[in-house]
Ligand SMILES: NC(=O)C1=CN([C@@H]2O[C@H](COP(=O)(O)OP(=O)(O)OC[C@H]3O[C@@H](n4cnc5c(N)ncnc54)[C@H](OP(=O)(O)O)[C@@H]3O)[C@@H](O)[C@H]2O)[C@@H](O)CC1
Ligand SMILES: Nc1ncnc2c1ncn2[C@@H]1O[C@H](COP(=O)(O)OP(=O)(O)O)[C@@H](O)[C@H]1O
């Protein structure tokens with residue numbers, strides 16, 4: 001599991017640690033770690049051409065000291081100064097080690113960057129604010145087109161460390177070397193996409209840091225959470241999931257939600273819906289126990305021995321659907337509400353019930369649905385995803401999973417989780433229905449809503465990557481990836497344990 005802390009927290013921890021260390025010690029630790037990663041990226045250090053893009057703050061200082069280390073090992077190091085000032089100690093160290101230093105010149109910068117074997121982005125770190133100004137923006141553009149790999153110092157310049165937001169230009173790194181702790185923006189798109197592979201360099205900040213602001217999970221963290229049936233299990237102990245998805249207009253939503261649950265593994269799926277949808281679900285999934293129920297006229301929940309309910313995908317927003325959701329939310333079962341159920345909640349009539357129910361509640365909106373829940377617009381949510389998912393969890397007093405290129409999961413009082421798996425190919429109709437089924441199965445198996453959401457999103461992304469094989473996938477294709485993803489994740493855990 002990788003923990004991230006916001007800039008404010010990093011600054012406080014840094015101040016506490018620096019008070020006990022000789023001046024400059026932290027920057028030396030950071031720069032040494034950076035130089036080691038840079039050296040590994042070069043076929044050989046001696047004779048390699050390394051170009052440092054140097055900003056006016058300590059981020060530039062890190063780059064200059066690392067450049068001095070590489071220069072001392074025989075690399076040909078050139079620093080291009082983006083600002084009108086640069087870290088004095090770093091400049092002196094690079095000069096003393098034989099490196100060259102030049103101010104940014106529009107007419108020579110391109111040749112300098114295109115001749116490099118490695119480009120080190122030390123323009124802005126956690127002190128960056130807003131969109132990159134010139135000449136930083138020009139250098140970011142040149143670094144993106146130059147053939148050499150780009151290593152970002154602490155974070156790619158132009159990425160907001162706390163949110164992953166990018167306003168205008170930002171560096172696109174192949175590798176980011178970050179110091180002391182991960183920064184949230186390294187795990188949230190578009191920042192995550194700009195960061196490439198992220199290495200953490202330990203500079204001794206750990207003991208000064210409080211609990212994380214954001215978490216990112218890997219296979220090894222997910223594997224122990226996945227339910228494993230044991231010899232004592234029967235279908236009820238493994239969990240019965242009640243699915244309230246699909247309608248005469250949207251039959252596929254029922255088929256996909258149920259499929260997501262079955263492929264994830266659950267004791268039983270009990271489906272309730274209008275008769276033509278029941279026929280379609282049974283034609284595809286004969287193992288389902290299905291009840292003909294017209295949700296528009298019957299509000300009986302009769303969940304049997306259900307351990308959790310998924311409601312909403314393709315279900316409709318008519319008065320009967322509102323009544324059905326009301327009954328489900330009034331139950332003491334864990335509930336996952338998606339799609340049309342979110343539209344109903346956003347309309348206001350049931351949001352109080354969501355807020356006050358004591359059983360676990362998980363809402364799984366995309367940006368548009370979250371915007372409706374928070375009475376704002378989609379662009380606003382997309383620009384500040386972390387802020388909005390946190391606010392929704394707090395205001396609705398439940399777990400909220402915000403879908404999108406980075407899926408975020410928030411629960412009041414807990415660090416937000418950023419999902420690290422997936423592919424843009426997931427942006428296809430119905431893939432959200434599959435996600436609801438996956439998470440519903442995990443909730444029915446007994447996982448708390450937040451853990452089910454974190455595991456489900458991870459599994460969903462892994463399944464997509466395994467299913468696509470380089471070609472586009474449909475939501476149905478995704479289903480076949482789920483068991484393979486579970487096997488891979490479990491296998492990873494075994495390897496780690498050996
Ligand atoms: N914390 C730690 O534990 C450790 C931290 N360390 C390192 O220190 C880094 C933080 O250093 P920092 O505070 O000096 O800020 P930094 O990121 O260099 O930027 C400041 C400069 O950027 C400029 N600038 C701002 N926005 C801009 C824009 N949009 N476009 C253009 N320019 C812009 C701003 O100019 P101004 O706006 O003031 O004119 C100022 O000159 C941190 O990321 C890590 O690398 C390690 O050494 C050791 C351990
Ligand atoms: N650019 C992207 N990269 C990765 N995953 C994405 C991207 N866009 C969407 N997704 C994922 O695809 C799924 C789409 O779900 P949703 O928006 O509910 O679609 P639908 O309602 O059609 O099923 C979500 O899991 C979401 O996180």
Ligand SMILES: [K+]
Pocket residue numbers: 059121122123124125152153154155156157
């Ligand atoms: K940087």
